[in-house]
Structure formats: C-alpha cells, structure tokens
Amino acid sequence: MSTHDVIVVGAGLAGLSAARDLAAAGADVLVLEARARAGGRVEQTTTADGRLVQLGGEVVGASHTSYRALVGELGLTLGPSFTDIPGESTWLMNDGRFLGDEMPWMSARDRALYEEIERRFSALAGSVDPDDPWAHPDARALDRISVGDWLRSEGATPDVVRAMELRAMGLADASVERRSLLADLRKEASAGALGFYDYEAWESEKVVEGSATVALQMAEQLGHRVRYSSPVASIDVGGDGVRVSLHSGERFRAGDVVCALPAGPLRDLRISGVSAEYRDSLRRREHAPTAKLVSVYDSSFWEANGQNGTGYFERTLLGGTWVQNTGMLSALVPVDRLGPYRALPADARTRVLLGELGEAYGPEGASPAAVFVRDWHADTWTQGYITAWRPGELTAVGPLHGSHEPPFWVVGSDQWVCGYMEGAVRTGRAAAQRLISG
Ligand SMILES: Cc1cc2nc3c(=O)[nH]c(=O)nc-3n(C[C@H](O)[C@H](O)[C@H](O)COP(=O)(O)OP(=O)(O)OC[C@H]3O[C@@H](n4cnc5c(N)ncnc54)[C@H](O)[C@@H]3O)c2cc1C
Incomplete structure (x- = not known):
C-alpha cells in the first residue's frame, strides 16, 4: 500500500x-x-482539418475571478466569446422562425414588465449572501418557491414566463418550474446581482488555446x-x-x-x-444532465443571412445554439427534453438534432463537414452537467x-x-x- x-x-x-x-x-x-x-467535464478533440472542438465546458465571464487568474498563471489567453458576434439571434418558436434581437412574441408592455421584474429580482439577489444563502431571513420561503411561481407572484404574464423558460432552455438549465428561487438568487448574487443572467458576467470569454x-x-x-x-x-x-x-x-x-x-x-x-x-x-x-452537439462547417455561413449563430429553440430537442468558433456551432439538449432524445434510436439522434439546425439555419445547417455528439448524461464518471x-x-x-x-x-x-x-x-x-x- x-x-x-x-x-x-x-x-x-x-x-x-x-x-x-x-x-x-x-x-x-x-x-x-x-x-x-x-x-x-472539459474535453476537447480535433477535426480532420486540425480545428479544436470543445465537447464540454467552454465559456466563462467577468465574474469568474479564480478561473481567470489560473488561466493567466498557466500563460494561456482569454479572448471574446460568442457574445460579441454581431447579427441577429434566431428564434425557433412553436409559431414560426423569427430573426431579431427582441423576443418576437413579447408586446411592449411585456418587455417593460420583464425589465421591471428583472430589477426586482436583482434587488432581491442583492440581499442574498452567496456564501451563506441560508442566513437570509426568508431563506426557507425563497427556496420553497419555484422561479416560475415567483415570476407569476410578481405579476408576470404567460409571455414573460415564456421568455424566462426559453432562456433556461438556451442554457440547458432546468425549467423555471423546477428551479429554486433561492438557488437562482444565490447564483446571480455570486456574479454581482446584475439581472436574471448577465452574459457579460457569465459567458463573455473563452480560452483561446x-x-x-x-x-x-x-x-x-x-x-x-x-x-x-x-x-x-x-x-x-x-x-x-x-x-x-x-x-x-x-x-x-x-x-x-x-x-x-x-x-x-x-x-x-x-x-x-x-x-x-x-x-x-x-x-x-x-x-441537470445534458447532451452536447458540436456541428462544424467550412465557414460561418449563417452570417450571410444576418444571423449571429445565437439561437433560442422552443419546439425542438436542442435548447438553442451559440458559436463556439468560426464555422462551429455548439448546442445542448436540456434536461427537460432528454426524455424524447433518449427515446430515439441511438443512430437517429444526430440526424434529428441536425434537422433542427436545418430548421434554424437552412439546409446548410443540417449538412456539416463534421459533427460531434457527447452524451454526458449517460457517462458513468459525470452523470450530469451543472448543479x-x-x-x-x-x-x-x-x-x-x-x-x-x-x-x-x-x-x-x-x-x-x-x-x-x-x-x-x-x-x-x-x-x-x-x-x-x-
Ligand atoms: C456539456 C457541458 C457544457 C458546459 N459548459 C460550461 C461552460 O460553458 N462554462 C462553465 O463554466 N462550465 C460549463 N460546464 C460545467 C463545467 O465543465 C464543470 O462544472 C467543471 O468542468 C467541473 O469540474 P470538476 O473538476 O468539478 O468536475 P469534473 O470535471 O466532472 O471532474 C471530476 C473527475 O472525477 C473523475 N471521476 C469520477 N468518478 C471517479 C471515481 N470514482 N474515481 C476516480 N475519478 C473519478 C471524472 O472522470 C472526472 O475526471 C459544462 C459542462 C458540460 C458537461
């Protein structure tokens, strides 16, 4: 021994x-x-033409101070992530495909309400100590209520809740109906309590190497x-x-x-x-378990259509897309959609997911030069994705x-x-x- x-x-x-x-x-x-x-949960592979492909964790943000310091010590470089790419987001909704920065189903009143409730969420998050959320005087009540129920208690319309649900699916997070409000408040408190999920704080950078x-x-x-x-x-x-x-x-x-x-x-x-x-x-x-798909193309062909590669998908198995690198889309199957994904025969899964990219980005989206699918949910040594x-x-x-x-x-x-x-x-x-x- x-x-x-x-x-x-x-x-x-x-x-x-x-x-x-x-x-x-x-x-x-x-x-x-x-x-x-x-x-x-960080793993990379290489395409036939030598491009690095991340099959697991990819992006970090301004609030990730320990990770950023380590990257510096190792002599590696942080560069901008997908959040900087110009162009319009793609919304693959039950009622059609839309391009644009705004959530297409939201009225001006819904948008104002969304922003007002986000302000209230930030204020509440500011009252939670991320290192000791249990010390909050209302900890038990805030933990018992789901994010969805809290949104409705604040006067959110179904369209506002729909917006939050779509954002959750894009991140492959659990549904707002199955997430603790206190846990979400703690998460945002750890990143400065800047909103529901501030992309600058969480996802604006990646390691170039x-x-x-x-x-x-x-x-x-x-x-x-x-x-x-x-x-x-x-x-x-x-x-x-x-x-x-x-x-x-x-x-x-x-x-x-x-x-x-x-x-x-x-x-x-x-x-x-x-x-x-x-x-x-x-x-x-x-x-929350997940499966990840990375789809590799000769170029970022979607830019010619004014699309920036960021997608929010409502009617599919994939929760949405983002650009991993030039000519490369990443996408996750969220926990609430894993049931139908796993019910597919293994050899049909990639075809179905690529079909969804075709719906969002046109026929080219469904015909990549290379595709990688990583079933993290079924991996004995991981069994999941994020907490x-x-x-x-x-x-x-x-x-x-x-x-x-x-x-x-x-x-x-x-x-x-x-x-x-x-x-x-x-x-x-x-x-x-x-x-x-x-
Ligand atoms: C698809 C996907 C996308 C993600 N995207 C992001 C992202 O963009 N940004 C971000 O910040 N985070 C992201 N994450 C989460 C992030 O990757 C992880 O939180 C982080 O890498 C976990 O590191 P860890 O060392 O805590 O655990 P792990 O990386 O899971 O390491 C645990 C290690 O323990 C080993 N192990 C397990 N069981 C045993 C055993 N019995 N004996 C010995 N060894 C064992 C495993 O093989 C593994 O190597 C993502 C994760 C996934 C899966």
Whole structure:
C-alpha cells in the first residue's frame, strides 16, 4: 500500500488545481482518475482539418475571478466569446422562425414588465449572501418557491414566463418550474446581482488555446502524480489518516483525501468515517444532465443571412445554439427534453438534432463537414452537467454545502453555487490553501 501526504480523487479542473497547488507547496500528492484522460467535464478533440472542438465546458465571464487568474498563471489567453458576434439571434418558436434581437412574441408592455421584474429580482439577489444563502431571513420561503411561481407572484404574464423558460432552455438549465428561487438568487448574487443572467458576467470569454487545455496543461505539470484508469470505489477515514481503495482492489493511504467528483459519482462512492449528517448533505445534491452537439462547417455561413449563430429553440430537442468558433456551432439538449432524445434510436439522434439546425439555419445547417455528439448524461464518471437545485433542495442540503470534514475534503464545481468551471477552480484552490497553511 503506497502512502502519500494527500490523495486527490478526480482529475477535473477542481482536482487538478488543488493538486497543482499542493505539489507546488512540496506536498507528496497523488491524483487518482477513473478515465484514461484528464479534464472531466472539459474535453476537447480535433477535426480532420486540425480545428479544436470543445465537447464540454467552454465559456466563462467577468465574474469568474479564480478561473481567470489560473488561466493567466498557466500563460494561456482569454479572448471574446460568442457574445460579441454581431447579427441577429434566431428564434425557433412553436409559431414560426423569427430573426431579431427582441423576443418576437413579447408586446411592449411585456418587455417593460420583464425589465421591471428583472430589477426586482436583482434587488432581491442583492440581499442574498452567496456564501451563506441560508442566513437570509426568508431563506426557507425563497427556496420553497419555484422561479416560475415567483415570476407569476410578481405579476408576470404567460409571455414573460415564456421568455424566462426559453432562456433556461438556451442554457440547458432546468425549467423555471423546477428551479429554486433561492438557488437562482444565490447564483446571480455570486456574479454581482446584475439581472436574471448577465452574459457579460457569465459567458463573455473563452480560452483561446481551448478550454480543455487549462486542465491538460495542469495534468502535464503534475506528470507522474496523476494516475489514470484508476477508479476509486471507497474512502475510509480513520484516526490515523485515510484509506482509499480502487475498484481493482488496490489500496492507498494518505494523511488527507480531497474528493473532486461530480455529485453523481460522489454518491456512488462508499465513504466511511465521516459524520452521517455530512454524508447525507453530500448525497442530496443533484445534477441537470445534458447532451452536447458540436456541428462544424467550412465557414460561418449563417452570417450571410444576418444571423449571429445565437439561437433560442422552443419546439425542438436542442435548447438553442451559440458559436463556439468560426464555422462551429455548439448546442445542448436540456434536461427537460432528454426524455424524447433518449427515446430515439441511438443512430437517429444526430440526424434529428441536425434537422433542427436545418430548421434554424437552412439546409446548410443540417449538412456539416463534421459533427460531434457527447452524451454526458449517460457517462458513468459525470452523470450530469451543472448543479440543479429543485425547490427546497438548497435548504435541504444546507450550510454543509461547500464545507469539509478534515481529513476528508470535498471540492468541485458542484460544491460552489451552480456547477461552473469557476466553482471547480475556486473550491479546489481554496481547499489546497487550507491544507498548505495547516
Ligand atoms: C456539456 C457541458 C457544457 C458546459 N459548459 C460550461 C461552460 O460553458 N462554462 C462553465 O463554466 N462550465 C460549463 N460546464 C460545467 C463545467 O465543465 C464543470 O462544472 C467543471 O468542468 C467541473 O469540474 P470538476 O473538476 O468539478 O468536475 P469534473 O470535471 O466532472 O471532474 C471530476 C473527475 O472525477 C473523475 N471521476 C469520477 N468518478 C471517479 C471515481 N470514482 N474515481 C476516480 N475519478 C473519478 C471524472 O472522470 C472526472 O475526471 C459544462 C459542462 C458540460 C458537461
């Protein structure tokens, strides 16, 4: 049984950024990763003509300070994302296809109402502490109500709720009827409480060298300290340290263990020696699953029609599109549409999704030079996409969210507000810092 100062379980952005800081501080750290590659929910591949394609996490925004700092330390570059591309958005609605910046079904009164309710949402978000939403005097009530019910209680018309629902589908988030208001308020509070979802704060930048390059570069720096194809089955915390066992039966010992797994795979681990209260809180956390499609063309042909490649789709399996790079569209199947997607025969899924791109962007949209589909929802080592908070879940998980029971440390994007790359880097580095400073 080999012995280490710290064992990190999972080589995604969280585990790697924790291990990198620990190794830099001189700790003997070993990373155990189930897959044969590093990166977890960030993953990239290359087209036949050498273009990088991101199959997982892609964009960040101005509020993602930990991620941006890491990118700088690694010598990588941040550049503008799709939010800067001029042109008109595409609205594929039940009642037709529309182009334009405005939501086509909204009257002037609906738009004014939408903006007024967004102002009220921002003000309410400003009263929530993202690090301690449970301390809000109305925490339970705000958590119990869905975003949809709250919108209606504020006087939103069905057309205003429709706008919010379409935005949720575009982000592959859960429906407004199945999201906790408190969780949404906390998410926006963490980004400055600027609105329902401020694209500048969340999605305006990307790593020019490729999002997954951030993880790959850290894994390269860690070298032999990362062991691949080593899925962990159990963690046993005892008075004299921690024992970690692989599915193969191989065992390791360490002073501390940093668990850097998504909510689902974390639930699958056998964990002993931590309090029942802590384990229950970990096991309550949920994920919104998704499938991602990336469609690669010779050029950004949609620009000739005045389209900017950003799409919001109401009548399809895809929730919408955005431009990943020149001649490349990304799209997600949101959780509420995964049922019909999974009911399709596997060999029909890509054809159906491409048909939807054809509806939005014309026949060229349905005939890419290359197409990639990644079923993250069905991936044993991920089982999801971003954190999903149903009404009542945030208070049920409680203030143990994001906490640790040393020598058992839990990091990862799902331990921050909502499951983005920022949360992975932020929680990974914060735990490493605490370990280093003793
Ligand atoms: C399709 C998609 C699009 C996304 N888009 C964005 C975006 O644009 N912007 C953004 O900020 N975020 C986005 N995200 C979310 C973001 O990618 C993740 O939140 C982040 O990368 C998670 O990092 P992590 O290290 O916490 O977890 P993960 O990346 O999931 O890493 C966990 C690691 O643990 C490994 N593992 C699992 N089980 C075991 C086990 N038993 N033993 C050992 N290892 C195990 C996994 O293989 C994985 O490598 C997206 C995610 C997906 C799937």
